[in-house]
Amino acid sequence: xxxxxxxxxxxxxxxxxxxxxxxxxxxxxxxxxxxxxxxxxxxxxxxxxxxxxxxxxxxxxxxxxxxxxxxxxxxxxxxxxxxxxxxxxxxxxxxxxxxxxxxxxxxxxxxxxxxxxxxxxxxxxxxxxxxxxxxxxxxxxxxxxxxxxxxxxxxxxxxxxxxxxxxxxxxxxxxxxxxxxxxxxxxxxxxxxxxxxxxxxxxxxxxxxxxxxxxxxxxxxxxxxxxxxxxxxxxxxxxxxxxxxxxxxxxx
Amino acid sequence: xxxxxxxxxxxxxxxxxxxxxxxxxxxxxxxxxxxxxxxxxxxxxxxxxxxxxxxxxxxxxxxxxxxxxxxxxxxxxxxxxxxxxxxxxxxxxxxxxxxxxxxxxxxxxxxxxxxxxxxxxxxxxxxxxxxxxxxxxxxxxxxxxxxxxxxxxxxxxxxxxxxxxxxxxxxxxxxxxxxxxxxxxxxxxxxxxxxxxxxxxxxxxxxxxxxxxxxxxxxxxxxxxxxxxxxxxxxxxxxxxxxxxxxxxxxx
DNA sequence: TAGATTGTTAATCGATTAACAATC
DNA sequence: TAGATTGTTAATCGATTAACAATC
Numbered sequence: 001x002x003x004x005x006x007x008x009x010x011x012x013x014x015x016x017x018x019x020x021x022x023x024x025x026x027x028x029x030x031x032x033x034x035x036x037x038x039x040x041x042x043x044x045x046x047x048x049x050x051x052x053x054x055x056x057x058x059x060x061x062x063x064x065x066x067x068x069x070x071x072x073x074x075x076x077x078x079x080x081x082x083x084x085x086x087x088x089x090x091x092x093x094x095x096x097x098x099x100x101x102x103x104x105x106x107x108x109x110x111x112x113x114x115x116x117x118x119x120x121x122x123x124x125x126x127x128x129x130x131x132x133x134x135x136x137x138x139x140x141x142x143x144x145x146x147x148x149x150x151x152x153x154x155x156x157x158x159x160x161x162x163x164x165x166x167x168x169x170x171x172x173x174x175x176x177x178x179x180x181x182x183x184x185x186x187x188x189x190x191x192x193x194x195x196x197x198x199x200x201x202x203x204x205x206x207x208x209x210x211x212x213x214x215x216x217x218x219x220x221x222x223x224x225x226x227x228x229x230x231x232x233x234x235x236x237x238x239x240x241x242x243x244x245x246x247x248x249x250x251x252x
Numbered sequence: 253x254x255x256x257x258x259x260x261x262x263x264x265x266x267x268x269x270x271x272x273x274x275x276x277x278x279x280x281x282x283x284x285x286x287x288x289x290x291x292x293x294x295x296x297x298x299x300x301x302x303x304x305x306x307x308x309x310x311x312x313x314x315x316x317x318x319x320x321x322x323x324x325x326x327x328x329x330x331x332x333x334x335x336x337x338x339x340x341x342x343x344x345x346x347x348x349x350x351x352x353x354x355x356x357x358x359x360x361x362x363x364x365x366x367x368x369x370x371x372x373x374x375x376x377x378x379x380x381x382x383x384x385x386x387x388x389x390x391x392x393x394x395x396x397x398x399x400x401x402x403x404x405x406x407x408x409x410x411x412x413x414x415x416x417x418x419x420x421x422x423x424x425x426x427x428x429x430x431x432x433x434x435x436x437x438x439x440x441x442x443x444x445x446x447x448x449x450x451x452x453x454x455x456x457x458x459x460x461x462x463x464x465x466x467x468x469x470x471x472x473x474x475x476x477x478x479x480x481x482x483x484x485x486x487x488x489x490x491x492x493x494x495x496x497x498x499x500x501x502x503x504x
Numbered sequence: 505t506a507g508a509t510t511g512t513t514a515a516t517c518g519a520t521t522a523a524c525a526a527t528c
Numbered sequence: 529t530a531g532a533t534t535g536t537t538a539a540t541c542g543a544t545t546a547a548c549a550a551t552c
Contacts, residue, residue: 021475024468025543031467035446049509058448062545069511077510078552095470102466113365114462119446123463124470164469187476188469194287194371196310204472206465210366211375213458214354215283216276217416217440218347218376220456223273224439277519301533314521321535329534330528 022070027094029067032057034090041083049080101128101160103186105177106168107137107147110192114166116143128160129153133173157184164188171195178205274322279346281319284309286342293335301332353380353412355438357429358420359389359399362444366418368395380412381405385425409436416440423447430457 022030036056040048050068054061068074068081071089075081091097102125104111114120115130130142133150140147148156156162165181167174167189174193181189188204191197194212199205274282288308292300302320306313320326320333323341327333343349354377356363366372367382382394385402392399400408408414417433419426419441426445433441440456443449446464451457 022471023543027468027471028461028464031461031464051509058450060545062547063543065509065511066544073511075510076552077550078508080509093471093474094467095474096467098470100466100470100473109365109368113361116361117462119463120466123467125463125466163473164466188472190465190469196284198310202476204469206469208460208462208465209280209283210369210460211371211377212280212283213442213460214352214372214377214416215346215348215375216279217442217456217458218350218352219274219279219345220440221352221415222345222347224454275519303533312521314523315519317533317535318520325535327534328528329526330532332533 022093026067026070029057029059029063030070030090030094031096033064033067034087034094034096037083037087037090041087045083047080047082048086050075053081096124098124100125100164101162102126102164102166103129103131103153103157103160103162103181104166104168105131105150105153105181106170106173107132107134107140107142108168111166111168112142114168115145125164128162129156131156133169153180154184157181157186162186164190167191167193167197169193274345278319278322281309281311281315282322282342282346283348285316285319286339286346286348289335289339289342293339297335299332299334300338302327305333348376350376352377352416353414354378354416354418355381355383355405355409355412355414355433356418356420357383357402357405357433358422358425359384359386359392359394360420363418363420364394366420367397377416380414381408383408385421405432406436409433409438414438416442419443419445419449421445 033053036053037048040056048056050061050064054064057064068086071093074086074089102120104114104127107115107130111130111132115127120127127143127145129148129152130145131148131150131153132138135149137147138149157165163186165177165186165188167177167181169177171193172195174191174195174197178189178191178197178199182199182203187202189197189199189206191205191207192210194209196207197205285305288305289300292308300308302313302316306316309316320338323345326338326341354372356366356379359367359382363382363384367379372379379395379397381400381404382397383400383402383405384390387401389399390401409417415438417429417438417440419429419433421429423446426443426447426449430441430443430449430451434451434455439454441449441451441458443457443459444462446461448459449457
């Protein structure tokens with residue numbers, strides 16, 4: 001397999017699809033700031049400092065100022081940030097002022113939970129459709145929404161102007177579903193299937209793997225209980241035992 | 253608020269709770285390798301190269317080798333990795349060979365979906381309990397498991413040797429639940445509530461915010477449609493409009 | 505004014521990627 | 529052997545944090 005050519009020193013990347021100004025991690029934190037500021041406003045706060053906001057969001061004050069600087073100047077020197085103003089700026093930048101129709105593919109446990117989840121609607125995400133390939137699931141009502149057949153996917157996306165799709169299918173179906181979503185005009189995908197999906201440039205994908213999250217935690221537990229070698233070394237094992245050079249060894 | 257003292261140059265951190273050898277991001281990828289290797293083994297592959305594994309997992313081959321190096325030597329120079337051997341090494345390191353009893357707090361849509369989710373059981377996570385504060389939910393059966401009252405939490409954790417807790421409650425209850433989980437002996441928390449929870453050192457927390465994931469995607473859409481200023485600058489706004497210095501301004 | 509706080513630059517940290525010597 | 533591939537080091541990249549001049 002061809003070795004990747006070394007990138008010419010100092011070359012700047014062309015940034016496919018135009019420059020993305022705010023890093024995803026910062027966008028996610030801005031969303032958190034928006035939530036805690038909403039609470040702060042309800043509690044009567046008119047202004048907050050970066051120190052205060054950092055405390056509410058559980059991050060560093062420098063990071064708050066850095067994140068907010070992506071929005072352009074939003075505060076007042078020596079005073080802080082006007083809560084209402086800041087809420088407005090974040091809301092506009094992140095699209096929280098709009099409604100985003102979403103289609104969920106897969107009406108299994110996870111898909112139904114998402115369709116029912118009030119936290120999504122509260123932040124402008126409207127479940128415009130819930131489809132499933134299983135005919136026995138079609139017609140069931142979930143959170144006031146009838147499950148539609150998979151064949152309805154394309155029409156539904158076009159009619160209801162869906163831009164965001166959620167994949168809540170088994171891993172085996174994920175890529176095919178992603179292809180159909182993209183072909184039908186979806187521009188962003190949230191993937192809950194435990195398999196990566198490939199998409200053309202310009203389409204955004206976020207992946208959430210619930211089992212993987214738990215696995216990281218179980219590793220922490222293993223680490224905590226297994227007694228650590230102080231020197232951080234591993235026992236040198238005698239490498240892999242007796243490699244069979246691939247005689248197509250009948251999958252056990 | 254006291255400015256953080258500058259860290260003395262060159263000082264190494266004491267690493268609370270002992271050195272954590274493998275970074276979380278690498279642990280998550282190791283989990284992915286485990287999954288794709290399981291498929292590869294079933295398909296008859298006895299060995300894989302880092303290039304092949306990278307292709308299956310959708311990452312860089314250098315990264316595969318780096319990640320695997322955390323396990324100590326696992327491959328054979330000039331040949332590659334023995335699939336079965338590698339599965340074993342990853343499984344032991346991540347705790348995939350054990351059963352992990354898990355308690356889920358909150359039997360709303362998300363909690364019930366998680367309790368029903370077969371992908372968890374498939375990877376060794378056994379839902380040992382599902383509790384809810386709402387008496388009308390108690391007694392219902394979800395995925396063969398009866399919802400128990402919140403009061404049963406501590407007893408359940410002790411009896412069933414639960415080490416991992418999942419918070420699937422509203423934001424308002426998250427911190428109190430976290431405190432009770434930790435007090436009862438839970439050492440790792442997966443938090444689905446849209447609020448950060450504080451825990452004592454030594455306890456691991458992972459946070460998943462479904463609405464935040466969608467918000468990042470909606471931002472991408474806003475960016476894609478809003479025409480970008482070529483120079484990457486922002487229009488200089490006249491800063492925040494007329495700051496009222498906090499006269500307790502009756503929540504609008 | 506004196507005190508407070510932003511916006512930004514520089515320093516630090518950590519994670520990813522490229523390169524290559526070792527060697528099967 | 530010649531070709532392939534690991535394990536690891538060095539280079540790069542990006543994100544976080546500290547520091548501070550500007551100034552309300």
